[in-house]
Amino acid sequence: MKILVTGGAGFIGSAVVRYINRHTDDHIVNVDKLTYAGNLENLAEVSQSDRYAFEHTDICDRLQIERIFTEHQPDAIMHLAAESHVDRSIDAPAAFIETNVIGTYTLLEVARGYWQELPDERKRTFRFHHVSTDEVYGDLPHPADESGAEHHLFTETTAYTPSSPYSASKASADHLVRAWSRTYGLPVLVTNCSNNYGPYHFPEKLIPLTILNALEGRPLPVYGSGDQIRDWLYVEDHAHALYTVLTRGKLGETYNIGGNNEKQNIEVVRAICDLLQELAPPSAGASFQSYRELITFTSDRPGHDRRYAIDASKIEHDLNWQPAETFDTGLRKTVEWFLANLDWCHRAQGNYGRQRLGQSR
Ligand SMILES: NC(=O)c1ccc[n+]([C@@H]2O[C@H](COP(=O)([O-])OP(=O)(O)OC[C@H]3O[C@@H](n4cnc5c(N)ncnc54)[C@H](O)[C@@H]3O)[C@@H](O)[C@H]2O)c1
Numbered sequence: 001m002k003i004l005v006t007g008g009a010g011f012i013g014s015a016v017v018r019y020i021n022r023h024t025d026d027h028i029v030n031v032d033k034l035t036y037a038g039n040l041e042n043l044a045e046v047s048q049s050d051r052y053a054f055e056h057t058d059i060c061d062r063l064q065i066e067r068i069f070t071e072h073q074p075d076a077i078m079h080l081a082a083e084s085h086v087d088r089s090i091d092a093p094a095a096f097i098e099t100n101v102i103g104t105y106t107l108l109e110v111a112r113g114y115w116q117e118l119p120d121e122r123k124r125t126f127r128f129h130h131v132s133t134d135e136v137y138g139d140l141p142h143p144a145d146e147s148g149a150e151h152h153l154f155t156e157t158t159a160y161t162p163s164s165p166y167s168a169s170k171a172s173a174d175h176l177v178r179a180w181s182r183t184y185g186l187p188v189l190v191t192n193c194s195n196n197y198g199p200y201h202f203p204e205k206l207i208p209l210t211i212l213n214a215l216e217g218r219p220l221p222v223y224g225s226g227d228q229i230r231d232w233l234y235v236e237d238h239a240h241a242l243y244t245v246l247t248r249g250k251l252g253e254t255y256n257i258g259g260n261n262e263k264q265n266i267e268v269v270r271a272i273c274d275l276l277q278e279l280a281p282p283s284a285g286a287s288f289q290s291y292r293e294l295i296t297f298t299s300d301r302p303g304h305d306r307r308y309a310i311d312a313s314k315i316e317h318d319l320n321w322q323p324a325e326t327f328d329t330g331l332r333k334t335v336e337w338f339l340a341n342l343d344w345c346h347r348a349q350g351n352y353g354r355q356r357l358g359q360s361r
Pocket residue numbers: 006007008009010011012013031032033034035036037038039057058059060079080081082083084085099103131132133134170192193194195196197202361
């Protein structure tokens with residue numbers, strides 16, 4: 001099968017491309033604009049493969065997207081290209097509307113025209129897989145505010161109440177994808193996933209930023225009291241889940257993907273500090289003895305969601321998918337990867353200069 005992956009040079013997209021290249025015989029066409037978040041270094045291991053092609057293109061460019069469909073004749077689309085950072089969406093939402101809404105619309109329209117012209121056999125097996133986030137569901141009650149809150153989870157039928165420009169743009173895209181299925185019959189799949197972490201995570205997000213700031217002895221800012229809860233999933237488990245849904249998911253369905261790892265942001269930051277303390281202790285001349293001393297609390301993000309937690313039982317039962325990593329094993333692998341790849345981090349940071357300190361995703 002030939003799969004057109006959008007956003008394949010990003011954090012999750014590159015994990016998907018590497019997964020497909022390592023574990024299948026499929027061909028991949030990676031369509032990526034290479035924004036500050038796109039990095040072809042993430043794909044060094046696949047770049048020479050004769051099953052991989054790269055198209056440096058904006059998904060909003062309809063003529064180019066039509067050319068790519070015509071030239072490559074894909075059997076399936078995995079759509080990951082997006083502006084993905086919540087803090088950036090608060091400061092400058094326009095790019096989020098462009099890429100996440102207009103870009104998704106453009107892909108849907110081109111895919112629809114292409115799919116309608118396919119011969120019957122290929123038309124039956126074609127699929128458009130839209131990759132989305134649990135942030136479209138808004139937030140859940142927090143155990144600190146409400147007893148029994150821990151029993152509330154996002155399911156595939158939870159109503160959409162997005163809070164940030166990022167999550168609103170992703171919610172819009174999800175609605176468009178479902179409308180193209182309902183109205184035009186386009187064969188679609190939608191997945192909504194919790195916070196990812198792991199190798200090649202762009203160093204503006206909470207986990208990589210905490211690792212890098214700690215190693216430089218800089219403050220480790222935590223929004224509010226740090227009690228916001230996120231549900232963490234190791235990125236390679238997400239890549240496996242996405243390929244599982246693409247190949248075995250039921251058309252028209254939505255699957256929530258999560259790692260059953262609810263953690264408060266402050267717990268995540270402390271766990272990173274403790275791993276660094278073991279793996280890369282502060283030098284004798286450092287002005288601090290424990291990385292935990294660097295934690296500082298800052299004013300909270302506007303509209304900050306209190307808690308996300310995914311009920312992933314549908315994908316577990318229907319498609320027999322389970323995450324391979326616990327939060328402890330995945331976080332240890334992640335910290336080890338960043339310690340071994342500090343050059344990659346500094347080059348990635350060079351793409352956008354030292355930003356103000358972003359948190360969460
Ligand atoms: N990171 C998470 O925790 C998370 C969780 C759930 C869902 N998601 C979703 O997964 C997808 C990938 O997220 P990520 O964290 O890898 O993002 P990322 O920011 O690391 O990567 C996005 C990629 O899309 C590319 N891109 C951006 N605009 C483009 C455009 N107009 N045309 C073509 N390419 C463009 C970028 O160059 C980059 O390679 C997104 O759709 C995101 O909403 C992310």
